[in-house]
Amino acid sequence: MATGRTHRPATRSRGIPEATVARLPLYLRALTALSERSVPTVSSEELATAAGVNSAKLRKDFSYLGSYGTRGVGYDVEYLVYQISRELGLTQDWPVVIVGVGNLGAALANYGGFASRGFRVAALLDQDPALTGRTVAGMAVSHTDDLERIVTENGVSIGVITIPAGGAQQVCDRLVAAGVTSILNFAPTVLSVPEGVDVRKVDLSIELQILAFHEQRKAGEDAVTPAADLPVPPHTTPRKGPDGDVPAVMPA
Numbered sequence: 001m002a003t004g005r006t007h008r009p010a011t012r013s014r015g016i017p018e019a020t021v022a023r024l025p026l027y028l029r030a031l032t033a034l035s036e037r038s039v040p041t042v043s044s045e046e047l048a049t050a051a052g053v054n055s056a057k058l059r060k061d062f063s064y065l066g067s068y069g070t071r072g073v074g075y076d077v078e079y080l081v082y083q084i085s086r087e088l089g090l091t092q093d094w095p096v097v098i099v100g101v102g103n104l105g106a107a108l109a110n111y112g113g114f115a116s117r118g119f120r121v122a123a124l125l126d127q128d129p130a131l132t133g134r135t136v137a138g139m140a141v142s143h144t145d146d147l148e149r150i151v152t153e154n155g156v157s158i159g160v161i162t163i164p165a166g167g168a169q170q171v172c173d174r175l176v177a178a179g180v181t182s183i184l185n186f187a188p189t190v191l192s193v194p195e196g197v198d199v200r201k202v203d204l205s206i207e208l209q210i211l212a213f214h215e216q217r218k219a220g221e222d223a224v225t226p227a228a229d230l231p232v233p234p235h236t237t238p239r240k241g242p243d244g245d246v247p248a249v250m251p252a
């Protein structure tokens with residue numbers, strides 16, 4: 001769901017295309033579910049279905065990892081979990097700071113899925129003095145005056161911004177100046193960052209607008225057949241792509 005802006009080329013230094021990198025978390029999620037059920041091996045077709053990806057594309061993606069599976073047996077689930085985790089840099093701990101401990105920031109801080117994937121929330125920061133010292137998700141909220149010190153002391157490279165749009169650029173600049181090189185931005189604004197800093201923007205309202213667009217098209221298809229004297233509009237219903245994904249077309 002994230003829409004990202006990155007200064008990196010479309011292919012990473014190790015030759016893995018960005019599109020493949022973007023699918024690795026989908027495979028990992030499906031593989032983790034299999035691992036939790038103690039499933040030892042999985043075929044490319046089964047895994048592709050579980051991940052919502054076309055199986056030929058999955059095999060191509062895995063070939064970049066040097067993983068080809070065994071004919072008649074499939075892929076070793078545990079080994080693939082390890083390989084993909086390593087490729088995504090998840091075998092190491094990533095300290096994260098969340099700036100803005102309101103509704104969204106507190107919800108994210110309470111989300112157990114970060115820690116289980118190697119993202120440790122090192123600090124929660126907010127500019128509101130009334131929140132300083134208050135415990136959220138088992139952690140005392142720090143004041144943003146301490147942002148630079150906290151980032152440096154904890155070796156934080158990922159910052160999550162969950163504040164209103166107005167202050168987001170300034171917070172982003174401070175995070176970057178303190179050494180943060182990846183930003184997950186929930187604020188409804190476009191952030192500008194220097195070369196070498198990655199920004200991923202999450203906007204659930206955009207996702208909903210895309211769904212609304214598809215809903216509208218579906219409703220249009222169910223509507224009354226056009227009158228005989230009117231030209232029949234071309235068939236414009238969005239089709240599922242080969243990966244089962246719907247092209248994210250926005251109305252003009």
Ligand SMILES: NC(=O)c1ccc[n+]([C@@H]2O[C@H](COP(=O)([O-])OP(=O)(O)OC[C@H]3O[C@@H](n4cnc5c(N)ncnc54)[C@H](O)[C@@H]3O)[C@@H](O)[C@H]2O)c1
Nearest residue numbers: 100102103104126127128162163164167186187202203204
């Ligand atoms: N991307 C999404 O899908 C999505 C979904 C929900 C909310 N949001 C956005 O997330 C942001 C937070 O939403 P919310 O509902 O949690 O708001 P909120 O008002 O509950 O919380 C915002 C918090 O940010 C703090 N804050 C404000 N300016 C700050 C600054 N400059 N430095 C540090 N802290 C600061 C406030 O003190 C407050 O605690 C908003 O921008 C909202 O639009 C995005």
